[in-house]
Amino acid sequence: MTSHEYTDEELITQFQAGNESAYLELVERFKNRLFSFIYRFVGDVDLAEDLLQDTLVKVYTHKHSYREIAKFSTWIYTIAGNLARTELRKRRRRATFSMSALGLGGRELELPSTDHTPSKIHEGVQTEAAIQRALGQLPLHFRTVVILRDVQELSYDEISKIMKIPLGTVKSRVNRARLRLQEILSNLDENRRNKD
Amino acid sequence: MDCSDFRVLASAHLDFELSFAKQRSFLQHLEGCELCARLLAHMQKIQLHLKQGVTASLSPDFVARLQERLRTDLARRPAWWRRLVEPGASGLSPASLGGLAVAAMAVLAISLSLFRPEAAPLVEPAGQSLQAGPPFKLIPAQPGSANPSGVADVSTGSDSLLERRDPARRDFSRQMKYVSQVGRP
Ligand SMILES: [Zn+2]
Numbered sequence: 291m292t293s294h295e296y297t298d299e300e301l302i303t304q305f306q307a308g309n310e311s312a313y314l315e316l317v318e319r320f321k322n323r324l325f326s327f328i329y330r331f332v333g334d335v336d337l338a339e340d341l342l343q344d345t346l347v348k349v350y351t352h353k354h355s356y357r358e359i360a361k362f363s364t365w366i367y368t369i370a371g372n373l374a375r376t377e378l379r380k381r382r383r384r385a386t387f388s389m390s391a392l393g394l395g396g397r398e399l400e401l402p403s404t405d406h407t408p409s410k411i412h413e414g415v416q417t418e419a420a421i422q423r424a425l426g427q428l429p430l431h432f433r434t435v436v437i438l439r440d441v442q443e444l445s446y447d448e449i450s451k452i453m454k455i456p457l458g459t460v461k462s463r464v465n466r467a468r469l470r471l472q473e474i475l476s477n478l479d480e481n482r483r484n485k486d
Numbered sequence: 487m488d489c490s491d492f493r494v495l496a497s498a499h500l501d502f503e504l505s506f507a508k509q510r511s512f513l514q515h516l517e518g519c520e521l522c523a524r525l526l527a528h529m530q531k532i533q534l535h536l537k538q539g540v541t542a543s544l545s546p547d548f549v550a551r552l553q554e555r556l557r558t559d560l561a562r563r564p565a566w567w568r569r570l571v572e573p574g575a576s577g578l579s580p581a582s583l584g585g586l587a588v589a590a591m592a593v594l595a596i597s598l599s600l601f602r603p604e605a606a607p608l609v610e611p612a613g614q615s616l617q618a619g620p621p622f623k624l625i626p627a628q629p630g631s632a633n634p635s636g637v638a639d640v641s642t643g644s645d646s647l648l649e650r651r652d653p654a655r656r657d658f659s660r661q662m663k664y665v666s667q668v669g670r671p
Contacts, residue, residue: 317549326540335542342544346552347559421535440536446501465497472529 298362306353313353316362317346323442324370330437331374333426341377345370364451367438371452375430424474432467439464487515492522496529 296304296312298319304312324345329338348369356365425433438449446464450457492515498504499512516523545551 314549317552321544321548325542325544329540329542330536338542339544339548342548343552343555347556350556351559418535418541421532436536440533443537461498461503465494468497468500468529468533469493471532472525475532476528 299358302353302356302362303358306356313350316349316366320363320366321346324366327367327437327442328370328374330422330425330441331371331433332378333422337377341370341373344373348373360451361448363444364448367442367444367448367452371434371438375434378430420475420478424471424478427474428467428470432463432470435460435463436467436471440468487511489515489519489522492516492519493525496526499526500529500533 296315298316301312301316301319305316321342325338325342328341328345329335332338332341345366349366356362425437428436434453435449438444438452439446444452446457446460449464450460453460455463492512495504495508495512499509504512516526
């Protein structure tokens with residue numbers, strides 16, 4: 291039986307029993323998809339790599355925290371998502387802190403208010419950079435669901451387990467996140483047209 | 487169906503999750519409303535872009551750096567900690583850790599009953615009690631009641647590469663006493 295024939299859950303069980311090759315196989319299986327997940331989340335390649343390293347170190351050092359009743363992917367996405375969110379929140383707090391230290395007020399940066407009726411819909415060229423910028427403007431709880439659903443293509447059920455929220459909440463949140471993303475991209479496109 | 491109903495159902499349509507009846511009225515609205523048709527087309531386009539993945543990729547030496555980091559990180563930890571997490575016959579599972587905790591409490595209770603506080607230290611130096619205990623065998627992890635979801639939050643702690651690279655970041659995060667929770671925006 292080659293390592294490719296083992297499920298992720300079998301591999302983590304083998305790693306828990308002392309097989310380091312099983313850990314390396316899991317790293318190979320998950321490194322690229324976790325990297326794109328984290329990169330979409332934080333929008334910075336170096337930071338995404340560092341957070342991916344932290345995630346994989348956690349898997350190594352906390353391997354006994356995993357229980358077979360959950361999917362391995364749910365567990366590892368939870369770790370990566372938590373680390374990414376923690377890092378982004380720390381950055382936001384530091385930004386808020388330094389702004390208040392400069393006398394610029396402690397208010398968090400907010401999106402400009404947008405028109406919620408579908409009167410402005412522009413379908414300009416959606417470059418990767420524009421998409422990434424728009425994702426960065428989504429609130430974290432919207433960003434998380436839309437990345438898990440549309441980038442990682444996870445099931446609603448798995449997203450519900452990762453985020454520890456009910457299935458119905460996941461579905462409505464995904465819908466609102468997709469609409470908001472569309473709105474942000476429309477506005478970005480409109481701003482670009484106005485400049486041209 | 488009006489435009490706001492359409493917006494509520496847009497995502498379910500993209501995920502092929504609408505019932506037959508809802509799908510029919512959704513499509514009826516789509517045919518007669520140019521704005522909603524453009525909205526949906528734009529959403530589909532964005533979704534396609536997201537699915538295509540990112541062009542950025544991991545450094546070629548990523549895995550080598552990870553292995554090096556694990557080696558140096560583990561070497562820095564005390565021997566008793568390495569025995570807990572390192573694979574091999576001497577590794578300890580949570581089950582044996584439970585037994586260890588009971589044994590340690592028993593030793594402490596006996597010490598308390600035998601000695602007056604001023605006569606002897608109550609707590610042994612770190613690491614000694616482990617060596618004094620019985621030999622431990624690696625036991626495969628069992629589903630336990632401590633974490634029924636099976637999804638442990640292990641995302642806080644001292645393993646962060648970012649914090650180790652930047653002491654100011656560590657100090658700042660300590661001040662903030664910040665604990666993250668997925669799903670709690
Ligand atoms: Zn409409």
